Amino acid sequence: MLYLASQSPRRRELLGQIGEDHRTLDVDVEEIRQPGEAAKAYVSRVARDKARAGFARVAGEAGARVLGADTEVILGDEVFGKPRDHDDAVAMLRRLAGQEHRVLSVVWLVEQGAERCAVSESTVRFARLSEAAIGAYVASGECMGKAGAYAIQGRAATFIEHLAGSYSGVMGLPLYETSQLLQGQ
């Protein structure tokens, strides 16, 4: 049985999109970047911790495989996770406006005796945004629970001038890379 160790509705929907039959596991992993920890190392560590925490719950089942993922928005050396509140979301969107940033999604697959991962890195360019546009977006509530305080699959689609990489990766689960991982590639 394949498990997805995630509480993210986007990840559940995305894994369903490619027809992968799975069950979900609710895991709670602390997302705190260590001082000096490189962005990619941090995203990978958190994704692996989620997959390991999930696997610990089902390790007794023969053939259990567990996916865990993490997505973060990276601007220069800064890592933007999910905003704490609306003020934090406004501050993130002000920084992203008119700029190009990276979105890093790492997926780990943990099973008995093996742990493997896949990485997806995308580049997203935001249009310049007025204070009114940022205010209206944050008031819509869509920013909450999303890395970088935006959702490409939602109204924030109107902010994105250019994307190079993986749409599903930005949304939280890179489907090409995940399917390669599941096929053992």
Ligand SMILES: Cc1cn([C@H]2C[C@H](O)[C@@H](COP(=O)(O)OP(=O)(O)OP(=O)(O)O)O2)c(=O)[nH]c1=O
């Ligand atoms: C950039 C971006 C992120 N997101 C979401 C995907 C993730 O759910 C979230 C990033 O937070 P994560 O910490 O990666 O995931 P999560 O806490 O939501 O879920 P879990 O740890 O249980 O798997 O941001 C979008 O939905 N759209 C976007 O465009």
